[in-house]
Amino acid sequence: MSSRLRDVLGLTVGLYLVAVGGLLALDSTGLLPIGTSSLVEGAVGLFLIALGVLSMLASWRAHRFARQLSRAFGHVRSGEDWRLEEGVIRAAIGDIHLDLRQATLPEGEVEVNLLCWVGTIHVQAPASVGLDVEAQAFIGSVDVLGVREDGFIRDIHVRTEAYDEAPHRLRLRISTVVGEILVVRATP
Numbered sequence: 001m002s003s004r005l006r007d008v009l010g011l012t013v014g015l016y017l018v019a020v021g022g023l024l025a026l027d028s029t030g031l032l033p034i035g036t037s038s039l040v041e042g043a044v045g046l047f048l049i050a051l052g053v054l055s056m057l058a059s060w061r062a063h064r065f066a067r068q069l070s071r072a073f074g075h076v077r078s079g080e081d082w083r084l085e086e087g088v089i090r091a092a093i094g095d096i097h098l099d100l101r102q103a104t105l106p107e108g109e110v111e112v113n114l115l116c117w118v119g120t121i122h123v124q125a126p127a128s129v130g131l132d133v134e135a136q137a138f139i140g141s142v143d144v145l146g147v148r149e150d151g152f153i154r155d156i157h158v159r160t161e162a163y164d165e166a167p168h169r170l171r172l173r174i175s176t177v178v179g180e181i182l183v184v185r186a187t188p
Contacts, residue, residue: 019046020042020043020046023039023042023043023046027039076089076090076091076094076095076096076097082102082103082104083103083104083106084100084103084104084105084106084110084112084170085106085110086110086111086112087112087113088112088113088114088115089112089113089114089115090114090115090116091115091116091117091119092116092117092118093117093118093119094116094118094119095116095119095120095121095122096114096116096119096120096121096122097120097122098114098122098123098124099124100123100124100125100126100129100170101124101125101126101186105129105168105170106168107167107168108167108168108169109169109170109171110168110169110170110171111170111171111172111173112170112171112172112173113173113174113175114172114173114174114175115174115175115176116175116176116177116179117176117177117178118176118177118178118179119176119179120179120180120181120182121174121176121179121180121181121182122181122182122183123172123174123182123183123184124184124185124186125170125183125184125185125186126185126186127185127186127187128166128168129166129168129169129170129185130160130162130163130164130165130166130168130169130170131145131158131159131160131163131169131170131172131183131185132158132159132160132163132169132170132171132172133145133156133157133158133159133171133172133174133183134155134156134157134172134173134174135154135155135156135157135158135172135174135175135181135183136153136154136155136156136174136175136176136181137153137154137175137176137177137178137179137180137181138152138153138176138177138178139151139152139177139178140154140176140178140179140180140181141154141180141181142154142155142156142180142181143180143181143182143183144156144158144181144183145158145160145183145184145185158183160185
């Protein structure tokens with residue numbers, strides 16, 4: 001589990017459990033009879049609130065970067081001959097597709113956060129770039145350099161060999177609530 005997810009997941013799950021426990025306690029005392037169906041509805045509502053809090057906290061942590069590219073609806077796609085800089089790229093509903101094979105990468109390490117609520121995040125990196133990728137999907141599939149996981153709360157961290165020695169290093173922090181994440185390297 002990545003440090004970013006670990007930081008916000010514990011707080012969110014803890015708040016959710018306290019709220020559900022409070023509902024159960026109120027129901028068991030008879031002071032506020034809730035009933036089974038209302039309790040289930042309340043738990044689902046609290047789950048959605050917890051998911052929202054988790055997403056907001058993850059997004060809030062990403063605000064420390066200077067450059068941001070956001071779309072509420074639609075696709076974010078990289079063009080030809082563009083310069084990659086540190087920052088945040090987001091899409092609420094849509095896809096993010098970055099082809100880094102034709103991007104100008106600065107020397108040293110660059111950190112980029114890719115956030116998408118519902119959609120696909122696809123990154124193609126050149127073979128010569130060192131990659132350190134933390135990818136998380138609440139519901140969906142994650143495939144980072146051939147390491148794949150499907151289902152609920154998927155979290156993968158992959159770092160390429162000789163990452164520290166590579167002249168161009170890219171740290172990708174990728175998150176989606178519902179969707180697919182795919183990170184591949186071009187063949188040399």
